[in-house]
Amino acid sequence: MPNPPERLTSAALGRLVGYSPQQVRDLERLGVLPPAARDPNGYRRWTKEHVVVLRAYRALAAAIGPVPARRLLPVLRTSPLAEAAGQVDELHASLARERARVVEALRGLAVVVGEPDLPAVEGDAMTIGELAQALDVRPSALRHWERAGLLAPRRAAAARRYDPPAVAAARVVAALRSGGYPVPTIARVLDELARHRTTRDAQDLLDARLSDLARRSLALLEAAAALHAFLSARAEPGRRPGEGSAEPRPPA
Known part of the structure; x- marks a missing residue:
């Protein structure tokens, strides 16, 4: 999957995941997406971090439904990382x-x-x-x-x-x-x-x-890659989305 550009309009971000610009703005309003920076003319400018979050939301919505996903994603985005990982585990347990x-x-x-x-x-x-x-x-x-x-x-x-x-x-x-x-x-x-x-x-x-439960289980497994990228980006804020973790340093 090609890397998205550094700065994206609402339309460009939506195209990457199959959403309309209005859906993107609505997800920002609902707290699913973190607020976008604004240009002087008021236009939103989205980043690669927003792409990671939106892909995670789309995958989660396919597995558990849009309404539960809209409730859960802000929790995953803002809660401590250990708690967020536990919430994902609870989806499988549920x-x-x-x-x-x-x-x-x-x-x-x-x-x-x-x-x-x-x-x-x-x-x-x-x-x-x-x-x-x-x-x-x-x-x-x-x-x-x-x-x-x-x-x-x-x-x-x-x-x-x-x-x-x-x-x-x-x-x-x-x-x-x-x-x-x-x-x-x-x-x-x-x-x-x-x-x-x-x-x-x-x-x-x-x-x-x-x-239906089998379908949701498979969809949740399919969502694992997007959720992993999302939580990994949270764990390593300096890492660019989509990049792997740094190689471990050899012992001195």
């Missing part, structure tokens, strides 16, 4: 947690349709706190899903208790809600599970969620 959540939901489908009419066994039930911890959600989320008709825990002395079928249903809800599926879609899937003992719709949605 995808792994989401994938594990979907896999557990798929495993739980058999519980939902297996033998839901067996008598409840107290030792097999979970409290709302235990289930929230297992799903990595807030207890308020479980109460919200209950009010929406997605979950139906039994009550014991005014406390909610979640038997294995309710736990399995909650795993399905958590996996689909984290993927952005709306409540009516999830309600339809759970109704199919309850009424017809079929898992086809749930499996289709969860499989689609797994495919």
Whole structure:
């Protein structure tokens, strides 16, 4: 990839990454790009450092979405370097947690349709706190899903208790809600599970969620080069973007 010139207009910077001049200016306004220097006539003048940041943003947006990328890039740009590197690590960890959540939901489908009419066994039930911890959600989320008709825990002395079928249903809800599926879609899937003992719709949605997570993982791996260049430029402010680190000096 050819090196960009030392000074760039908004249009030239945008062309390097496939953005319009207005998109470049908007990203500066949102704090994604550091402020550009201004010529006496008011025109912005961008540098190679801005190219590195913008390429990192574009790669990150492809992996996690434009809105999360717009929130995260200013943090990566301004926080201590160790914290910024940790934030990138957390992106990979978050995808792994989401994938594990979907896999557990798929495993739980058999519980939902297996033998839901067996008598409840107290030792097999979970409290709302235990289930929230297992799903990595807030207890308020479980109460919200209950009010929406997605979950139906039994009550014991005014406390909610979640038997294995309710736990399995909650795993399905958590996996689909984290993927952005709306409540009516999830309600339809759970109704199919309850009424017809079929898992086809749930499996289709969860499989689609797994495919999306795989796509995002690959996009994040593809973004690694741009993020490495971005964080390396932060680690070595004097190094020109795109250049490798200096060769280690031999011992005296």
